[in-house]
Amino acid sequence: MNRATLIAGIGGGLAVVALLAPATGTALGKLARAREAVAAMRAAASAPARAPVPLTAAALRAPGGSEAAAAGLLAARVRKLAAEGGVLVEQAAGVPGGAGLVRLQLRMSGPDKAVVALTDRIEREAPLLRFAAWRASALPDGGLRVEGEAVAAWH
Template sequence: MNRATLIAGIGGGLAVVALLAPATGTALGKLGRAREAATAAKAAVAAPRSVAVPLVAAGLRTPGGSEAEAVRGLTGRVRRLAAEGGVLAEQVAAVPAGEGLVRLRLRLSGPDKAVVALADRIERATPLTRFAAWRVTALPGGGLRLEGEVVAAWR
């Protein structure tokens, strides 16, 4: 190889590099923006979900700063209402519930009118409490047994 060929090859290579530089810069810019977008998308997926929206208005919620406190409050309320109405609360137990909800499994028995009045009072009074499922069975001597689950919002 002689010197003229070598200089021509180097000059031609530099000319090609000079011509391709804008295209390379554009491709590198697009790659950088794509990487930033991918990082932002991963961060959005990994970020915690939005703030929990209250299920019901503040005046209708079961009081309590935590699920355990709300369960204790609702359990006490059901037992108190049962005692006031002359109904036996055979079972009042917490059942796992969804976010912001408390669920109690109930088994109540007593005179028919008292059990029906208690169920009505549980559903009508505040805090907002609803029977998710229930079953009434007649007992000998004119009594009733109400078995079901009540649900209330605490958040």
């Protein structure tokens, strides 16, 4: 190979590189944008779809830092209201609720009007405590027993 051929080959190669540089730069830019889009999609897919929505307003939720604490405070509230109304609380025990809910297994008995008034008061006053399932049965002495499961939001 002589010098003229080498210079012509190098010159031709540089000319081709100069002509292909814009196309290469465009391709590399597209590749970088595609990688950024893939990274953004992966981040969006791994992130939660939406922020958790509270079940009720803060003023209507059961107080307490945990489900067990909230169940204890609600059971104490039911016992206090029952004592004020002359109703016996035979059972007020927390049951695992999960998903931001507190569940109480309740059994109350006493004079029929007092038990009905207590049940109404429990459901109307804050924090919200609703009977998900309940059963009322008459007692031989003219009283009433209400058994059921009450549910409240705490989280």
